[in-house]
Amino acid sequence: xxxxxxxxxxxxxxxxxxxxxxxxxxxxxxxxxxxxxxxxxxxxxxxxxxxxxxxxxxxxxxxxxxxxxxxxxxxxxxxxxxxxxxxxxxxxxxxxxxxxxxxxxxxxxxx
Amino acid sequence: xxxxxxxxxxxxxxxxxxxxxxxxxxxxxxxxxxxxxxxxxxxxxxxxxxxxxxxxxxxxxxxxxxxxxxxxxxxxxxxxxxxxxxxxxxxxxxxxxxxxxxxxxxxxxxxxxxxxxx
Numbered sequence: 001x002x003x004x005x006x007x008x009x010x011x012x013x014x015x016x017x018x019x020x021x022x023x024x025x026x027x028x029x030x031x032x033x034x035x036x037x038x039x040x041x042x043x044x045x046x047x048x049x050x051x052x053x054x055x056x057x058x059x060x061x062x063x064x065x066x067x068x069x070x071x072x073x074x075x076x077x078x079x080x081x082x083x084x085x086x087x088x089x090x091x092x093x094x095x096x097x098x099x100x101x102x103x104x105x106x107x108x109x110x111x
Numbered sequence: 112x113x114x115x116x117x118x119x120x121x122x123x124x125x126x127x128x129x130x131x132x133x134x135x136x137x138x139x140x141x142x143x144x145x146x147x148x149x150x151x152x153x154x155x156x157x158x159x160x161x162x163x164x165x166x167x168x169x170x171x172x173x174x175x176x177x178x179x180x181x182x183x184x185x186x187x188x189x190x191x192x193x194x195x196x197x198x199x200x201x202x203x204x205x206x207x208x209x210x211x212x213x214x215x216x217x218x219x220x221x222x223x224x225x226x227x228x229x
Contacts, residue, residue: 003155036215038156044221045115046205051215089156093214097172100214102148102156 004029004090004103011109017078020106022090023071028101030071034093037066037075040105041086049088050075077108085110113138115206115220123200123227129193133206133220140164140187144209146216147180147191149202157202161209162189196227 005023012018022029022037029035037050048057050066053073063078073092077084090103119131133145147159160170162180170178174193182189193200203224207216 032214034214038216038219045219046207046216047219048215048217051210051217052213057217091156091215098158099161099169099171100146100158102158105155 002101004092004101006088006090006103006106008104009107009109011111012077012080013111014080014082016080017076018080018108020075020077020088020090020108022073022075022092022103024073024092024094024101025071027096028092028094029068029073029090031095032093033068035066035068035073036091037064038089038091039084039086040089046089080110082110084108113208113218115208115218117204117206117220117223119223119225121224121226123196123225124229125197125227126195129191129196129200129225129227131191131204131206131223131225133189133191135187135189135208140182140184140189144211145182145189146207146209148205148207148216148219150205150222151199151202156205159191159204163211198227201225201227 035053038046040046053068054066088106094101114136123129141164146161162168177194179192203222205222207219
């Protein structure tokens, strides 16, 4: 089972919107609504930002939104803020024997 | 608020066994699934395996032959043992709670770096 494909880096200026893509196959991203996104700051516990493709946990800013089309899921951050600078990983349930697969990770830089 | 904390040696010799424990506070491990996930330096996240509080487990096939995950409900902890480690097992190891059926990880520990080196 290969990792889901994400761009290595995405950048934007404060206030702008950015979108991170997460491409898999029909055996994972395209086949299930079990896509989630995680924010990882160095030395801190990863934080869930989106689950079930589009759902936002309580306490997560509504500047974060998720979507999916075919085998590609996306995370959009609107009104970019300095605190959003972090690594972001997507994850999906997979029908393969590995059960859960993560993306390659995207470093978000706020210019 | 559920909190998870990993603990264990930060340095393990090649061919030996890596052992980590995750202590859960602010909630019970009962009625939930729990996972281990790791991140090698400069690389992405890799799911290692999960355990239900009842003891049922499922492991990443790539690690299955070397891996044991167990749970201790009396201590509100679950543990990982990875045998015959090599430098490729050097990583930050995270424990996390898995929401079954929707397959996302809603609470994570902050991770612990384990280095495999002589």
